[in-house]
Amino acid sequence: MPSLQDELLPSTPGKFKIDHRGPHHRHLHRCFASTSTMFLWALFLIALTASYLSFQSFIDTGNRFITTSWGGIQWERQVRSSAQIHRSGGMSVLVTGAAGFVGTHVSLALKKRGDGVVGIDNFNNYYDPSLKKARRGQLQKQGVFVVEGDINDARLLAKLFDVVAFTHVMHLAAQAGVRYAMENPSSYVHSNIAGLVTLLETCKSADPQPAIVWASSSSVYGLNEKVPFSELDQTDQPASLYAATKKAGEEITHTYNHIYGLSITGLRFFTVYGPWGRPDMAYFSFTRNILQGKPITIYRGKNRVDLARDFTYIDDIVKGCVGSLDTAGRSTGSGGKKRGPAPYRIFNLGNTSPVTVPTLVSILERHLKVKAKRNIVEMPGNGDVPFTHANISLAKQEFGYKPTTDLQTGLKKFVKWYLSYYGYNHGKLVN
Numbered sequence: 002m003p004s005l006q007d008e009l010l011p012s013t014p015g016k017f018k019i020d021h022r023g024p025h026h027r028h029l030h031r032c033f034a035s036t037s038t039m040f041l042w043a044l045f046l047i048a049l050t051a052s053y054l055s056f057q058s059f060i061d062t063g064n065r066f067i068t069t070s071w072g073g074i075q076w077e078r079q080v081r082s083s084a085q086i087h088r089s090g091g092m093s094v095l096v097t098g099a100a101g102f103v104g105t106h107v108s109l110a111l112k113k114r115g116d117g118v119v120g121i122d123n124f125n126n127y128y129d130p131s132l133k134k135a136r137r138g139q140l141q142k143q144g145v146f147v148v149e150g151d152i153n154d155a156r157l158l159a160k161l162f163d164v165v166a167f168t169h170v171m172h173l174a175a176q177a178g179v180r181y182a183m184e185n186p187s188s189y190v191h192s193n194i195a196g197l198v199t200l201l202e203t204c205k206s207a208d209p210q211p212a213i214v215w216a217s218s219s220s221v222y223g224l225n226e227k228v229p230f231s232e233l234d235q236t237d238q239p240a241s242l243y244a245a246t247k248k249a250g251e252e253i254t255h256t257y258n259h260i261y262g263l264s265i266t267g268l269r270f271f272t273v274y275g276p277w278g279r280p281d282m283a284y285f286s287f288t289r290n291i292l293q294g295k296p297i298t299i300y301r302g303k304n305r306v307d308l309a310r311d312f313t314y315i316d317d318i319v320k321g322c323v324g325s326l327d328t329a330g331r332s333t334g335s336g337g338k339k340r341g342p343a344p345y346r347i348f349n350l351g352n353t354s355p356v357t358v359p360t361l362v363s364i365l366e367r368h369l370k371v372k373a374k375r376n377i378v379e380m381p382g383n384g385d386v387p388f389t390h391a392n393i394s395l396a397k398q399e400f401g402y403k404p405t406t407d408l409q410t411g412l413k414k415f416v417k418w419y420l421s422y423y424g425y426n427h428g429k430l431v432n
């Protein structure tokens with residue numbers, strides 16, 4: 002039979018090992034056998050647990066009041082009004098990442114045709130938040146309210162679903178960028194994994210459950226060499242943590258579809274570009290540098306092969322998002338219970354005509370009428386893949402997806418927007 006001290010102290014050898022024969026043993030025995038000492042130990046443990054719990058609730062309360070700016074009658078009124086549907090058969094959509102590049106364009110398109118739209122965005126500083134605020138300004142003008150908050154905030158999400166019975170969620174909030182994942186890996190886990198799960202938990206518990214359309218990525222094809230990339234290809238060789246979190250998202254959404262009957266559509270976006278775009282992306286930062294007379298770094302693959310991307314114009318992506326929302330079947334569950342099988346779909350949204358990065362630079366030079374200072378370097382091992390190329394037949398078949406903007410035309414529109422937004426001297430000190 003094990004003695005009391007055997008149960009209270011670690012059984013593994015080490016500094017707490019008891020010498021059953023020595024005076025030490027007798028001392029310990031006296032100590033633990035004494036009822037008053039045990040009582041004191043119990044008190045100590047209770048006090049420790051209580052202080053831990055109150056510390057947690059302090060942190061929680063602090064978060065609630067410090068990091069959020071939501072709630073109240075006026076706030077609820079704004080949410081309700083923004084979610085109002087103005088066409089028959091319309092939908093009410095919660096757009097996450099609404100102040101982001103794709104989020105803004107999709108929200109505006111939905112609002113324009115009479116759907117109800119409520120946005121949520123955490124306005125983080127991955128890139129200049131003033132651009133996100135300017136996008137929010139565009140949304141506000143059209144009557145789209147963007148809640149400032151994080152998709153990891155379960156209480157906020159639950160509140161939003163209390164106020165509005167969203168029919169759809171367009172989930173675009175994410176930590177984007179392929180190469181930044183080496184600098185800040187935890188931000189990818191925070192947004193693309195933890196945030197996704199928090200959102201899905203809210204959606205599965207909602208009654209009625211919304212249908213979910215969300216942004217996966219072309220990067221899930223990783224080192225795939227079979228072209229063009231088809232949704233049926235294997236995607237188990239991600240080249241970056243970003244890609245791995247997006248692939249994980251596809252698996253995670255599948256389990257919520259399977260267990261709770263959530264209708265899921267994952268969209269693999271192929272290097273989306275256009276007006277109001279992301280400053281961290283190559284076409285955007287190249288434009289800035291070219292205008293400022295700074296060199297641009299162009300990566301080149303093995304054996305001096307140029308890298309290529311299936312650059313896809315934002316308006317085509319918006320059509321793909323809206324088409325997906327329109328054809329997303331219903332979720333079947335409610336209040337966390339599945340009532341039957343629900344659709345689980347994945348589509349490529351690309352342009353089907355890859356262009357090399359040096360060609361992208363040449364097009365920019367033509368539109369900007371400025372010569373780029375090219376600095377060509379071997380592609381560092383930073384998560385990049387040599388090329389992407391979408392097969393879009395599935396999206397075409399399901400909702401008539403047909404991209405119509407080539408890179409030349411799309412970049413012309415981008416440059417026009419860029420110059421009107423920043424001017425020629427963006428960020429440059431003019432004497």
Ligand SMILES: O=C(O)[C@H]1O[C@H](OP(=O)(O)OP(=O)(O)OC[C@H]2O[C@@H](n3ccc(=O)[nH]c3=O)[C@H](O)[C@@H]2O)[C@H](O)[C@@H](O)[C@H]1O
Pocket residue numbers: 177178179217218219220270271272273281282283284298299300301308309310358385
């Ligand atoms: O389809 C996606 O799922 C992803 O698309 C986008 O990733 P990428 O295709 O990597 O786009 P982007 O950064 O514009 O680099 C374009 C090309 O320029 C090359 N590149 C880049 C930077 C540089 O300084 N030099 C350079 O040659 C670079 O090597 C690459 O060949 C999104 O950012 C990402 O969030 C995700 O949505």
